[in-house]
Amino acid sequence: MSQETHKVLLLGIGNILWADEGFGVRVVETIATRYRLGPEVRLLDGGTQGLYLVDQVRWADVLVVFDAVDYGLHPGTLKLVEGEEVPRFMGVKKMSLHQTGFQEVLALADLLGDAPRHLLLVGVQPVELEDFGGGLRPEVQDQIEPAIEAARGYLDRFAVQWTRTEGALERHLDIPHQSLSIAHYLPT
Amino acid sequence: MSVQTPNGFELDNSGRRVVVDPVTRIEGHMRCEVNLDENNVIRNAVSTGTMWRGLEAILRGRDPRDAWAFTQRICGVCTGTHALTSVRAVEDALGIPIPENANSIRNIMQLTLQAQDHLVHFYHLHALDWVDVVAALKADPKATSALAQSISDWPLSSPGYFRDVQNRIKRFVESGQLGPFMNGYWGNPAYKLPPEANLLAVTHYLEALDFQKEIVKIHTIYGGKNPHPNWLVGGVPCAINVHGTGAVGAVNMERLNLVSSIIDRTIEFIDKVYIPDLLAIASFYKDWNYGGGLSAQAVLSYGDIPERANDDSAENQLLPRGAIINGNLAEVHEVDLRDPEQIQEYVLHSWFSYPDESKGLHPWDGITEPNFVLGPNTKGTKTRIEAIDESAKYSWIKAPRWRGHAMEVGPLARWVIGYAKGIPEFKEPVEKVLTDLQLPVSALFSTLGRTAARGLEGSWAAHKLRYFQDKLMANIKAGDINTANVDKWEPKTWPSETRGVGTTEAPRGALGHWVVIKEGKIDNYQAVVPTTWNGSPRDPSGNIGAFEAALLNTPLAKADEPLEILRTLHSFDPCLACSTHVMSPEGEELTRVRVR
Numbered sequence: 134m135s136q137e138t139h140k141v142l143l144l145g146i147g148n149i150l151w152a153d154e155g156f157g158v159r160v161v162e163t164i165a166t167r168y169r170l171g172p173e174v175r176l177l178d179g180g181t182q183g184l185y186l187v188d189q190v191r192w193a194d195v196l197v198v199f200d201a202v203d204y205g206l207h208p209g210t211l212k213l214v215e216g217e218e219v220p221r222f223m224g225v226k227k228m229s230l231h232q233t234g235f236q237e238v239l240a241l242a243d244l245l246g247d248a249p250r251h252l253l254l255v256g257v258q259p260v261e262l263e264d265f266g267g268g269l270r271p272e273v274q275d276q277i278e279p280a281i282e283a284a285r286g287y288l289d290r291f292a293v294q295w296t297r298t299e300g301a302l303e304r305h306l307d308i309p310h311q312s313l314s315i316a317h318y319l320p321t
Numbered sequence: 322m323s324v325q326t327p328n329g330f331e332l333d334n335s336g337r338r339v340v341v342d343p344v345t346r347i348e349g350h351m352r353c354e355v356n357l358d359e360n361n362v363i364r365n366a367v368s369t370g371t372m373w374r375g376l377e378a379i380l381r382g383r384d385p386r387d388a389w390a391f392t393q394r395i396c397g398v399c400t401g402t403h404a405l406t407s408v409r410a411v412e413d414a415l416g417i418p419i420p421e422n423a424n425s426i427r428n429i430m431q432l433t434l435q436a437q438d439h440l441v442h443f444y445h446l447h448a449l450d451w452v453d454v455v456a457a458l459k460a461d462p463k464a465t466s467a468l469a470q471s472i473s474d475w476p477l478s479s480p481g482y483f484r485d486v487q488n489r490i491k492r493f494v495e496s497g498q499l500g501p502f503m504n505g506y507w508g509n510p511a512y513k514l515p516p517e518a519n520l521l522a523v524t525h526y527l528e529a530l531d532f533q534k535e536i537v538k539i540h541t542i543y544g545g546k547n548p549h550p551n552w553l554v555g556g557v558p559c560a561i562n563v564h565g566t567g568a569v570g571a572v573n574m575e576r577l578n579l580v581s582s583i584i585d586r587t588i589e590f591i592d593k594v595y596i597p598d599l600l601a602i603a604s605f606y607k608d609w610n611y612g613g614g615l616s617a618q619a620v621l622s623y624g625d626i627p628e629r630a631n632d633d634s635a636e637n638q639l640l641p642r643g644a645i646i647n648g649n650l651a652e653v654h655e656v657d658l659r660d661p662e663q664i665q666e667y668v669l670h671s672w673f674s675y676p677d678e679s680k681g682l683h684p685w686d687g688i689t690e691p692n693f694v695l696g697p698n699t700k701g702t703k704t705r706i707e708a709i710d711e712s713a714k715y716s717w718i719k720a721p722r723w724r725g726h727a728m729e730v731g732p733l734a735r736w737v738i739g740y741a742k743g744i745p746e747f748k749e750p751v752e753k754v755l756t757d758l759q760l761p762v763s764a765l766f767s768t769l770g771r772t773a774a775r776g777l778e779g780s781w782a783a784h785k786l787r788y789f790q791d792k793l794m795a796n797i798k799a800g801d802i803n804t805a806n807v808d809k810w811e812p813k814t815w816p817s818e819t820r821g822v823g824t825t826e827a828p829r830g831a832l833g834h835w836v837v838i839k840e841g842k843i844d845n846y847q848a849v850v851p852t853t854w855n856g857s858p859r860d861p862s863g864n865i866g867a868f869e870a871a872l873l874n875t876p877l878a879k880a881d882e883p884l885e886i887l888r889t890l891h892s893f894d895p896c897l898a899c900s901t902h903v904m905s906p907e908g909e910e911l912t913r914v915r916v917r
Binding site: 150178182188237240244245265309313 | 376378383387390391394395441445489490493527530531534537548549551594630635695723
């Protein structure tokens with residue numbers, strides 16, 4: 134498997150203005166500020182774009198989604214789901230618009246004949262959602278590193294190379310504008 | 322009990338009731354309750370929404386030059402239009418003129434959004450209210466091909482092509498993963514299309530999904546990235562270097578030519594697929610003339626797509642500005658967003674408090690103080706409302722009014738204003754559609770009229786893209802490559818206190834941001850969004866908003882399948898998720914529908 138070149142999409146979804154809803158985007162942003170990845174790897178802050186993400190998802194052979202997911206677990210718990218189970222987990226309990234939207238995105242990619250062959254959902258059980266303008270709660274913030282490690286572990290089988298960069302922000306497909314970056318967003 | 326509203330509607334809440342989503346403040350939930358009479362006709366409608374009214378709190382104290390990035394995140398579907406509105410508000414406050422190229426590029430960004438959003442809305446968010454996916458499986462591919470070729474010369478129209486698509490959908494449906502088709506009321510008698518028209522529309526649903534990604538490449542080119550393109554107070558954040566080949570971030574000839582070719586393909590797709598499909602579908606629903614809302618009596622547009630930079634006059638706006646009230650199309654009123662007597666927001670029926678709630682406040686003086694209380698006739702609890710009491714506060718949306726009138730905004734409002742002003746590029750396409758379908762002008766004021774206006778506007782936007790791209794190219798060739806004015810970038814050049822207003826016509830309607838800046842920081846920020854106008858609750862005089870008005874007097878073919886409610890609410894392209902639960906008279910829930 135490692136001989137083949139896979140197109141890999143690391144996708145963070147959620148609304149960064151809604152406290153722990155921003156988890157997925159913050160993971161992708163953290164990766165972007167620290168690592169240089171191969172040319173066949175894309176990092177994307179998908180926000181709450183829903184349907185408009187279909188094209189990116191169709192591009193990918195391997196899709197890793199970072200998101201806040203209501204698994205019914207203890208707040209701050211990280212849980213990984215792979216393959217066919219992913220859509221189910223993203224639709225069971227809707228927490229915000231983008232989740233139902235994303236389940237549809239996967240179905241539409243499939244209907245168009247381009248569903249990613251490999252799928253991993255790295256989800257965190259949120260602590261707080263109803264704090265408009267708030268940032269990640271500490272328990273959720275603490276799961277950014279484990280989420281990155283989990284993705285790295287999964288992507289090892291696809292021979293993705295992670296090169297550490299110090300300080301220099303890689304130009305990636307899309308991460309939040311500087312004024313919304315982790316460093317600038319809080320405190321107001 | 323039956324009551325007459327000042328804006329001419331009769332409300333009767335005695336019949337069986339239809340209900341809401343838990344009213345939380347999570348992004349974009351809407352709830353709608355209706356009362357049905359014994360014939361399943363809607364006699365009372367109550368629209369409840371939760372919006373981002375916390376926006377003001379987030380932006381206070383921030384750098385006004387960053388406000389666009391925050392407002393871009395408040396909603397997943399109209400990101401760029403909020404950003405544009407925000408930079409315009411800040412430029413207005415600080416007195417910053419923008420270069421001509423920046424105006425052209427901003428118009429291209431906005432028109433790109435209009436074209437793409439309208440296309441996606443029609444096929445992916447609205448078509449399935451008219452098109453029965455399951456019935457498409459029964460279509461004859463050969464007859465579908467004949468139908469397709471009779472309405473358009475779009476090349477993908479062979480019997481074999483439709484057979485392939487039909488098989489693909491069949492396999493998809495049979496696999497049990499209905500996905501986007503999960504919430505449909507397939508087989509409902511309100512669906513009127515023959516199987517072949519259904520198959521044609523579902524086929525184009527897939528083609529449009531594939532094509533829309535091309536349109537937004539324009540955002541990537543001029544905005545640096547997509548989703549969430551970059552914006553800039555003072556212009557646009559893309560440099561132009563026609564001789565360059567690889568300058569980082571600069572737009573070169575190759576990129577400009579790519580935009581040009583995408584525009585050509587967008588025009589072709591909309592004119593050869595979207596518009597013919599729209600007319601074909603509409604021809605089967607000519608007698609379904611419900612859902613007019615306020616469109617026949619009170620419509621509002623702020624105007625947009627300025628021909629020249631830095632000219633805010635009504636004459637300079639290619640999408641017309643104006644207000645029509647009392648159904649008098651002979652008079653289109655001037656609209657002034659700075660006039661404290663014109664736009665005012667009321668909160669008597671909203672979960673906010675004002676010192677005096679009998680009066681409205683202009684957005685510059687706006688107050689956003691939450692006050693979540695329920696009326697005495699509410700059924701249920703604060704965390705699980707079964708039926709809302711609309712005689713009290715019942716929505717997180719404020720009630721904006723123009724000179725006291727509830728107004729409808731959006732494509733239909735814009736096209737009614739363009740039509741009333743007699744502007745040929747609006748009047749002629751409207752008349753052609755009415756003639757082709759053999760319908761009177763009154764047919765315009767309906768759910769279908771709203772859907773048709775959006776299609777016409779999608780085509781209009783695509784052709785205007787061509788116009789502004791050509792204008793940009795001509796200006797560049799004449800030697801002007803300026804895209805940003807940074808003279809007043811530094812806060813020390815700003816007055817210590819100032820205020821401004823920025824507007825756009827977003828795909829779903831009039832959008833305004835009002836900002837107050839003190840000592841270089843945002844002191845107050847108020848956004849009045851299209852869905853605030855259309856989905857507003859009642860005001861102190863009892864006027865109902867467009868959603869509520871549009872649902873009245875609509876019969877449901879089946880009370881437990883409120884397809885018609887979805888059809889009408891979707892026709893507004895509401896910028897929020899909307900949940901409707903149909904309840905029996907005893908309060909037992911009959912059904913639950915997720916709208917968008």
